[in-house]
Amino acid sequence: MSEERRGTLWRTAGGEKKTPPPVWLMRQAGRYLPEYREARAKAGSFWNLCMNPAAAAAVTLQPVNRFGLDAAILFSDILVIPHALGKRVMFEEGTGPRLEQTFSAEELQRDPAQWREKLSPVYEAMDLVAQRLDRARDLIGFVGGAWTLAVYMAEGEASKDQRAARLWGYRNSQDFKRFLSVICDCVAAHLCAQVAAGANVIQIFDSWAGGLPEKAFHDWVISPTKSIVARVKESCAGVKVIGFPRGATQAGYELYTRETGVDAVSLDTAVPIGRAVETLGGRVALQGNLDPLLLVAGGSAMADEIDRLLAATADVAFIANLGHGVLPETPVEHVAEFVARVRAGR
Amino acid sequence: MSEERRGTLWRTAGGEKKTPPPVWLMRQAGRYLPEYREARAKAGSFWNLCMNPAAAAAVTLQPVNRFGLDAAILFSDILVIPHALGKRVMFEEGTGPRLEQTFSAEELQRDPAQWREKLSPVYEAMDLVAQRLDRARDLIGFVGGAWTLAVYMAEGEASKDQRAARLWGYRNSQDFKRFLSVICDCVAAHLCAQVAAGANVIQIFDSWAGGLPEKAFHDWVISPTKSIVARVKESCAGVKVIGFPRGATQAGYELYTRETGVDAVSLDTAVPIGRAVETLGGRVALQGNLDPLLLVAGGSAMADEIDRLLAATADVAFIANLGHGVLPETPVEHVAEFVARVRAGR
Numbered sequence: 001m002s003e004e005r006r007g008t009l010w011r012t013a014g015g016e017k018k019t020p021p022p023v024w025l026m027r028q029a030g031r032y033l034p035e036y037r038e039a040r041a042k043a044g045s046f047w048n049l050c051m052n053p054a055a056a057a058a059v060t061l062q063p064v065n066r067f068g069l070d071a072a073i074l075f076s077d078i079l080v081i082p083h084a085l086g087k088r089v090m091f092e093e094g095t096g097p098r099l100e101q102t103f104s105a106e107e108l109q110r111d112p113a114q115w116r117e118k119l120s121p122v123y124e125a126m127d128l129v130a131q132r133l134d135r136a137r138d139l140i141g142f143v144g145g146a147w148t149l150a151v152y153m154a155e156g157e158a159s160k161d162q163r164a165a166r167l168w169g170y171r172n173s174q175d176f177k178r179f180l181s182v183i184c185d186c187v188a189a190h191l192c193a194q195v196a197a198g199a200n201v202i203q204i205f206d207s208w209a210g211g212l213p214e215k216a217f218h219d220w221v222i223s224p225t226k227s228i229v230a231r232v233k234e235s236c237a238g239v240k241v242i243g244f245p246r247g248a249t250q251a252g253y254e255l256y257t258r259e260t261g262v263d264a265v266s267l268d269t270a271v272p273i274g275r276a277v278e279t280l281g282g283r284v285a286l287q288g289n290l291d292p293l294l295l296v297a298g299g300s301a302m303a304d305e306i307d308r309l310l311a312a313t314a315d316v317a318f319i320a321n322l323g324h325g326v327l328p329e330t331p332v333e334h335v336a337e338f339v340a341r342v343r344a345g346r
Numbered sequence: 347m348s349e350e351r352r353g354t355l356w357r358t359a360g361g362e363k364k365t366p367p368p369v370w371l372m373r374q375a376g377r378y379l380p381e382y383r384e385a386r387a388k389a390g391s392f393w394n395l396c397m398n399p400a401a402a403a404a405v406t407l408q409p410v411n412r413f414g415l416d417a418a419i420l421f422s423d424i425l426v427i428p429h430a431l432g433k434r435v436m437f438e439e440g441t442g443p444r445l446e447q448t449f450s451a452e453e454l455q456r457d458p459a460q461w462r463e464k465l466s467p468v469y470e471a472m473d474l475v476a477q478r479l480d481r482a483r484d485l486i487g488f489v490g491g492a493w494t495l496a497v498y499m500a501e502g503e504a505s506k507d508q509r510a511a512r513l514w515g516y517r518n519s520q521d522f523k524r525f526l527s528v529i530c531d532c533v534a535a536h537l538c539a540q541v542a543a544g545a546n547v548i549q550i551f552d553s554w555a556g557g558l559p560e561k562a563f564h565d566w567v568i569s570p571t572k573s574i575v576a577r578v579k580e581s582c583a584g585v586k587v588i589g590f591p592r593g594a595t596q597a598g599y600e601l602y603t604r605e606t607g608v609d610a611v612s613l614d615t616a617v618p619i620g621r622a623v624e625t626l627g628g629r630v631a632l633q634g635n636l637d638p639l640l641l642v643a644g645g646s647a648m649a650d651e652i653d654r655l656l657a658a659t660a661d662v663a664f665i666a667n668l669g670h671g672v673l674p675e676t677p678v679e680h681v682a683e684f685v686a687r688v689r690a691g692r
Contacts, residue, residue, distance in 0.1 A: 161639065161670075163639060166637070166639045166643075167639055167642060170637075170639065170640055170643035170645075170647040171643050171647070173647070210593070211556075211593070211616045212616055213616065213637050213640075213651070214618040215651070215654075216637075217616070247556070247557070247593075247616075248616075249595070249596060249617060249618060249621075250595060250596035250621075251596065251618045251621045252616070252618075268557070269557055269558070269559050270558055270559065270563070270593075270594075270595050270598070271595060272560040272595060272597045272598075273560070275595075275596075275597045289559075291512070291559050291562075293507065293509060293512045293513055293516060294516055294559075296513060297513055297516035297517050299516075301516040301517070301519070302516075323559070324507075
């Protein structure tokens with residue numbers, strides 16, 4: 001990690017309250033940007049773009065250059081992990097990503113040196129961004145949470161009720177825990193390598209944490225995340241960790257912020273911000289949680305909600321962001337308005 | 347409503363604590379039952395089955411006869427409302443239901459007498475069930491929540507982020523509220539007609555309540571539900587109302603139980619039962635919330651979770667049920683085990 005990179009996101013994630021708050025957006029480099037669509041067309045596919053260091057670095061910097069955001073997040077995908085573990089990942093237009101095959105626990109016993117080699121384009125991209133991004137801005141690396149990756153790896157694709165992974169866990173909990181544990185090894189190694197290449201903040205996206213029963217949430221989200229964060233904190237001094245257990249219950253968010261060791265928590269669209277400030281704000285920094293569809297809608301509905309978010313978080317360490325990723329149909333002007341309104345302090 | 351029907355579900359929904367608790371399952375009449383699959387094949391389609399009173403009544407009674415459940419829930423579908431409002435509803439194997447066309451607010455101005463006529467097969471089915479179901483058991487009517495119906499009616503099909511309905515609400519909130527209000531009229535009338543035909547308990551399924559921002563949850567879930575419940579309570583003395591704001595946050599469940607006037611609340615799979623007992627149990631009866639995938643998995647994972655649910659709810663009015671509907675792949679024996687374990691008190 002660059003020793004010198006200590007921007008407002010890093011500071012806020014560490015618990016300092018900043019006014020105005022730092023602002024970035026999940027999936028800020030993406031299809032809503034004309035310059036992204038151009039780069040994507042040139043690369044030929046989403047995956048090529050992820051795996052071409054120069055192109056990935058260029059795309060990473062696009063929204064920072066356009067909007068002056070406080071942080072860049074490396075353009076990559078959570079499915080680089082199953083790729084590193086040996087399965088072909090397919091991104092096709094109009095459908096979600098799919099894996100060529102699902103995994104069994106045995107198949108995961110792979111050599112960390114092999115993982116690193118397959119993921120070297122990601123680290124090269126991070127290194128390029130680190131060289132180009134000015135020191136005042138933070139640089140975010142990310143991974144999928146172990147549970148979310150397990151959902152893809154057990155099902156072969158996104159699944160609204162995570163059927164294959166849940167059934168595996170219910171029917172053979174020990175075997176499933178071993179599976180999660182190998183994923184954790186790979187995830188922790190991937191995070192540390194991103195930090196070594198220049199990231200000073202990391203985010204763990206557990207996009208499928210919602211809907212899990214209490215015990216499953218504990219065993220499959222809290223425990224693996226705790227193990228990942230512990231290893232990252234041990235190996236990469238100074239990095240700040242943001243966790244995103246999307247769709248968790250309030251009790252789930254409380255447990256997550258108490259148990260996992262994250263510095264900050266990203267709140268999904270449904271989390272009432274006032275309640276989060278009360279119950280989580282004393283413990284970790286908060287990030288979120290404008291509905292991406294409000295960013296699409298714009299107008300007074302968006303403006304009112306931004307004002308409400310800023311007012312509710314005035315006394316805590318807060319990072320302005322969405323409750324989920326930017327949608328492709330988002331008007332670029334609305335993103336500029338969002339950033340300007342956050343910066344204006346209302 | 348039958349004046350004489352006062353079973354354990356009705357009593358528990360009204361706040362009496364029963365040991366063992368009453369037990370029924372959402373979507374208890376469905377594809378996991380061989381006798382259902384036979385009836386379904388004979389009817390030719392799901393929709394035919396819904397709209398044939400004799401067949402719908404027979405299917406309604408199947409799980410009650412097989413498992414001795416404490417209540418029957420009429421075999422029907424939440425999309426009878428868009429059907430009543432004039433759109434063709436299509437159920438095709440392998441995909442979710444779809445509407446032929448989406449709705450605009452203007453199209454909804456329809457004559458209540460017309461609605462009732464189009465829905466008369468539903469009331470005939472209810473009447474047949476009421477005649478055949480023994481008086482010790484309760485008879486449940488149901489509707490979709492206004493928001494959930496609006497999601498289908500705006501989108502034409504289920505939508506993971508409810509994009510069309512949310513955008514409509516964000517961009518033109520007054521127009522969208524009028525749309526919800528007309529749906530509420532139809533929903534309230536449909537509930538009252540079900541009660542008149544024999545239902546003594548009703549459930550409002552707001553299956554798409556999850557993920558909504560705080561203000562949207564208030565405007566699109568709480569307010570319409572409050573208006574529906576008030577009209578039902580006014581018109582149908584003695585009926586008990588169960589609400590199911592699936593995926594709501596804890597603050598959302600709290601508001602729902604405080605504001606809407608429901609007698610009982612059905613908890614989705616993610617709600618930690620102990621927390622629900624603490625924060626909601628003093629106000630309303632609780633129903634739920636075994637993961638339907640645990641009912642598929644069976645074994646000790648299912649048994650342990652049932653025991654945990656029963657132990658946690660020992661001191662409150664509780665209705666044993668799932669956190670969502672029974673899945674088609676559920677082994678029939680697991681349902682029998684679930685019922686037996688609840689009845690055995692562990």
